Amino acid sequence: MSKSSDSSSATKSSNAVKYQGRKASRTGSEQRRRLILEAALRIVVREGVRGIRHRAVAKEADVPLAATTYYFKDIEELINDTFTLYAEQALGVVNHFSTRLFEPAANDQGHNFTDLFTNSEAMAEVIADKMTQYVVEQVTDHRDSLIAEQAFRYEAILSPRLRTLGRVHKESLMKKLIEILGFVKSPNPLADANIIIAILHRLEYECLLIEPEEIDAGDLRNTLLRELSLILNSRD
Numbered sequence: 001m002s003k004s005s006d007s008s009s010a011t012k013s014s015n016a017v018k019y020q021g022r023k024a025s026r027t028g029s030e031q032r033r034r035l036i037l038e039a040a041l042r043i044v045v046r047e048g049v050r051g052i053r054h055r056a057v058a059k060e061a062d063v064p065l066a067a068t069t070y071y072f073k074d075i076e077e078l079i080n081d082t083f084t085l086y087a088e089q090a091l092g093v094v095n096h097f098s099t100r101l102f103e104p105a106a107n108d109q110g111h112n113f114t115d116l117f118t119n120s121e122a123m124a125e126v127i128a129d130k131m132t133q134y135v136v137e138q139v140t141d142h143r144d145s146l147i148a149e150q151a152f153r154y155e156a157i158l159s160p161r162l163r164t165l166g167r168v169h170k171e172s173l174m175k176k177l178i179e180i181l182g183f184v185k186s187p188n189p190l191a192d193a194n195i196i197i198a199i200l201h202r203l204e205y206e207c208l209l210i211e212p213e214e215i216d217a218g219d220l221r222n223t224l225l226r227e228l229s230l231i232l233n234s235r236d
Helices: 005-013 026-048 056-062 065-071 075-107 110-118 120-143 143-158 160-183 191-209 216-231
Strands: none
Touching: 005 143, 026 056, 026 065, 026 075, 026 143, 026 216, 056 065, 056 075, 075 110, 075 120, 075 160, 120 191, 143 160, 143 191, 160 191, 191 216
């Protein structure tokens, strides 16, 4: 499959990420709706998806119980929209990372960056550094978000609706990785993106099992550098 068809598929699928609950008609009601979803997301981090109940969410959001039942007719709808909010926030982080990764190319005034990206070993080093920084930031600055992702990933196994959202979320991440890998001339951006996502998820999970100060950035970098070197060397 070509890079363009991969990206087209991901873009088309990403349009399927939609909120299911009642739409807000005014700015104030939209703020209250988001307040409820943010409260539900905090509950997921503390207690898992099963902790989401209308009464518990209303208490967490400090809104009347009637507000949660007004916007969300049932728990499934509330869980769906909580995950949608998470997916939007997570994609924002990925977009920011992608922008930072491409900054050297955008700001290149000479030929150093271009020359660098013709050297597989040097290129692997640069991307490994950026991805290591990304993982460390995720498990320190965005730890709650990663915990929520783990909870939703398990719940998606049980819920067909969340399963669909989970696939769409992955495809949104895939689109960014495919773009990056296409830029560095990966011979198979789709396959390589799948591998890198699997490695990133595994590293994030392992980092969640320990305290942030115990994270060994050197080990993370070595793992990522090993895989990136294999990918980029296969171009030659």
